[in-house]
Amino acid sequence: MTTEMVLRIAQESIYTILIVIAPVVGIxxxxxxxxxxxxxxxxxxxxxxxxxxxxxAVFLSILFFGPWMLRHVVEFTQSLLGNLSQFVG
Structure with a gap:
């Protein structure tokens, strides 16, 4: 695993976190x-x-945005685990 790969994973992780929490924090x-x-x-x-x-308000926004938030986190996790063979070795 190269430094660029680690930085790319970290960047995607932070981006996913910011996108997922934005609606709840905004409300x-x-x-x-x-x-x-x-x-x-x-x-x-x-x-x-x-x-x-x-x-x-936060509880109601999590109820409303929960499926959308979960979909983004699951897509990120599937992408990460799908490319796991590139990271190991």
């Missing part, structure tokens, strides 16, 4: 921003108000 970011604006506007500084909506 959490948007919900967090909305809750922060609401807290600033109403001057309510309740700690649980910031976390509960984000937890619910």
């Amino acid at each position: 959490a970011l948007i919900i967090g921003l909305v809750v922060s604006i609401f807290q600033a506007a109403t001057q309510i500084q309740e700690q649980t108000l910031a976390f509960v909506p984000k937890i619910v």
Whole structure:
């Protein structure tokens, strides 16, 4: 296994991770921003108000995007295992 192959696998791994987590992190970011604006506007500084909506939104986004996320991870894994003979030896 050459250095280029290792770097290519690492690059594909990081790209797959970023693509898979982007929808969930994006939704959490948007919900967090909305809750922060609401807290600033109403001057309510309740700690649980910031976390509960984000937890619910992340859970719902995982339910919604879960099959898509799983398909990307499975495709990456199949690609990696399908080319395993090139990496060994």
